[in-house]
Amino acid sequence: MEQLLRNIFDNNIFVFTVTAILPLIWIVPYALVAIWLERKISAHMQDRLGPMRTGGWHGWSQTIADMLKLLQKEDIVPAAADKILFNLAPYIIFIAAYAAYAAIPFSSAYIGADINVGIFYIIAVTSLAVVGILMGGWASNNKWSLFGAMRAAAQIVSYEIPSVLAVLAVVMIAGTLSLQEINNLQTGWFWNWYVFQKFPFIFVAFIIYFIAALAEVNRVPFDIPEAESELVAGYVTEYSGMKFAMFMFAEFVNMFAVSAIAATLFFGGWNSPFGDFLGGPIWGVFWFLSKGMVLVSIQMWLRWTLPRLRVDQLMYVSWKVLTPFAFACVIAVGLWMML
Amino acid sequence: MNLVDILFYIFAIVTLVSAGITVYSRNIIYSAFSLLFTFCGVAGIYVLLNADFIAVAQILIYVGGILMLLVFGVMLTHKVINVEIKTGILNIIPGSMITAIVGGTLCGIFMSTDWLIIEGVPPIKSTTNEIGTMFMTKYLLPFEIASVVLLVALIGAAYIARRDKTSKQSV
């Protein structure tokens, strides 16, 4: 891909810019569709219909209309807020969400940067979001926002541990941190996917990763930083207009990012489930995106089913359930590999 | 001046300016948050030095761990209800003396070192494997000592944070 672009444009800076922007071409329509999908899924699960009027077929353009509305809204900064940090926070959160896309392999031909420490890099940059959340929550100068920010920070930091351990189990089998190579190792039929290897340890690792990922992107049942019945809206309480949209956007971008990582690590990424059937780079994008979207849909499904945990129970789940199980998985996989 | 040079200067400027804010800002929160950019700038310079693993570890540990701890500390030790958290200027004379001594020493070392300059950029290759191998062979003892120290710190922290068992539990 990069070589192709280099041949076309013959200018390094331009090539890098184009490569960097490519995921945006996916993310923006994805976020619009995902927000619409979330509404529709929630509506149908609740025997409703959801948005039906805007745009014709099942209100498909509702999110676009909402975006336009948010764009036109007055940009309100509370008088008591710390203006610099208040304005900076949404961008940091978005940067953290978007930076992960640099190392996500969309297809065998396209990856933003095929770095050797791909998965490690993604784990590192997503932790940047915590800083943004703390910044936004503190700068709002609202006690509820601060509560939300504190909860978010504690939660994301805690859940990084089981998720990293679950990833480690896969990395141990693959023997590499590069996502593109991990994908290459899973080619062939779907039983070559890591989720079916070393059964059931990697499967358990996947469950652990998925639960931890839910917590890291603040989805139900781990949405306590935003818990609308407790903290109103947590750290986004004081935000409105486009800045609020940035938070929302980042949340959905993050949702896909963690789903994409799960798809890559456990479900063969851009590999077709049926060997060479519908293989190749172009179909690879299709497989990758559909695997990601299925996982995103499961996140939504869970959200509209479950109540939310309390702060201490959330910590309990992380430290006393997920972390020991993840450790057990890592050790079991290690022993299996030694045998 | 090629792309890598431009990037280097960008990262250097980001690092220096944000480090300056960290030091000179009267608002502790600003100091803490500008550390974010310092760490990221340093990580960028690591990348330019072909140390990809170190760069990522820098972000993960310093931003995800240490900066978080700092921000938490600042927020929790003060009345967080108010945005105004200011520092005063204290100990000007001893401070400037120490600064002068440290700065002078560093400058002296910088001038007297015979810098090794290599022609051309070496090919990028992963440092992860080598770091892993080194940890498990040559530097096993320091590695293990570090991990034991961390474990001790962990236990100590858990001990301090533990609720006093003798007093009646209320929850």
Added chain:
Amino acid sequence: MRKYFIDIYKSVWSVLIGMKITFGHLFVPAVTIQYPDVKPKLPERARNRLYVNMDDCIGCLQCEMACPVNCIEIATVKSLPTDDLGTTSTGQKKKLWVTKFDIDIAKCCFCGLCVYPCPTECIKMTEVYEFSEYDRNNFLYNFVTLTKEEIENVKAKAAEYEKEQAAKKAAAAAQAKPATAPTQQPPPTAQQS
């Protein structure tokens, strides 16, 4: 330790049950309706906007009395014996000019208490429920059918008639001086006859 594993098992199991239920509902037809396009059929007793059929109103003020929020305001003027106001659909003879019949629908609490006492069934609650307005003043519904001039005219006539009556009465009183003690006639007001 055993409780720990039972808890994990129970959590996973109850989550799966919940997911099964919500997934099943994905394919259940929606129970909601697309409101402005599809409108629910209201039962016949539905209580919504008030309507007054002024042809039948005899100005008895029963509804005004019954209203718990005082949103109805009625003023009446006595008609002259020569006037013929017609009869209501129930055959009652109308005796009063209704010069004011205002309902402040913004105040109305839709309790329906005004409907029951009406002797001619002229005030009733209709099925109209979409009557939002941009201006609050539009919520003051005037039901009076008389024009301003007619009202003035009626009032003037009534006042004249009162005067005449008073004069007549005074004359009559002057004539029948030695009769019973002068009883003060109650002042003619816009009260129920």
Added chain:
Amino acid sequence: MTDIFETSIKTSTGKALRREEMVINMGPQHPSTHGVLRLEVVADGEIVIDVIPHIGYLHRCFEKHAENMTGYQQVVPYVDRMDYCAAMNMDFGYVLAVEKLLGIQVPERVEYIRVIMAELQRVASHLIAAGTYGLDIGAFTPFLYMFRERERILDLFEMTCGARLLYNYMWVGGVSHDLPPGFIDKAKDFCQYFKPKIKEYNDLLSYNEIFIKRTANVGVLPGDVAIAYGCSGPVLRGSGVDFDLRRDDPYSVYHKFDWKPEIGKGEMGAVGDCWDRYIVRIREMIQSINIVEQALNQIPEGDVATAIPKRIRPNAGDVYVRTESARGELGFYVISDGTAKPFRIKARSPSFVNLSVIPEISRGGMIADLVAIAGSLDIVLGEVDR
């Protein structure tokens, strides 16, 4: 308040760490206060040290209004608006009080209609209570399922009296309309339709492990404390006290039906925790549906308007009548001075009394627990503030 202050966190050397409490206002505009209630929370981090409820944001001078009405009948729409989630129960209590003052005996059919309406209203009210409780805990979907069923009850009410929320249906001496044709069949259909839904709620919410973990052993209200505070209704029964005015001080025709009050048994934790209060409501719905079915089968024919007095002018005197509303003991104390206007009406509203235990049972919990407790008490602010 004694316990929590003594157990400050201590270092290993026994020195107490300095703590700073934060005063945080939950409400008046807050999603989990179910209206406009302000809870002044003294919190140490996430731990609630004290709660001070501030009420009065929805005060509409109901009692003063009632003294200035044109008559006793005009008070009914105002009574409706006290507990807007259970307006039928409110009407029921008030008209019983005025009827006792007047000494009217209403026809038996009216009694049956009133019981059917009151029990359906109790189901509707508990559906809101349980649904919004799920919402407080974070589950959105059960809320809409419960509202789906509630809409069917409201449909029944609408075809009977024309209104969906504030009915003004029960009048002194009778009801405003007789049951419409087809009502009994529709109501029976609804009862059949509703019974299996309880299992769905239980599977989706009541026995969900996360829900249990959030509510069991949270906000434990022991029976004696509940009695001491004067709690009533599901809050009292959730604490294991077997007391229901419909059985213990029967009014109307409740003695003719076969049912039993539900009490909390502490299945998931201590007796009187949030889960008990919640499950009592769920089970009461089944009992209410039972009563409705029996009443539908037994309802006699007759005229509903015979006992409605033309003019309500009770003799001077006073009367206190208590009924079991959806939220507990609803009492009306009515004083008449012999005129057509009530001299004084005092309402003993269950939500107001139940709200008073919030500080007692939420100290030492977390903010999320406070939300769970406030939801489990199921207060309606219209009734608290009147």
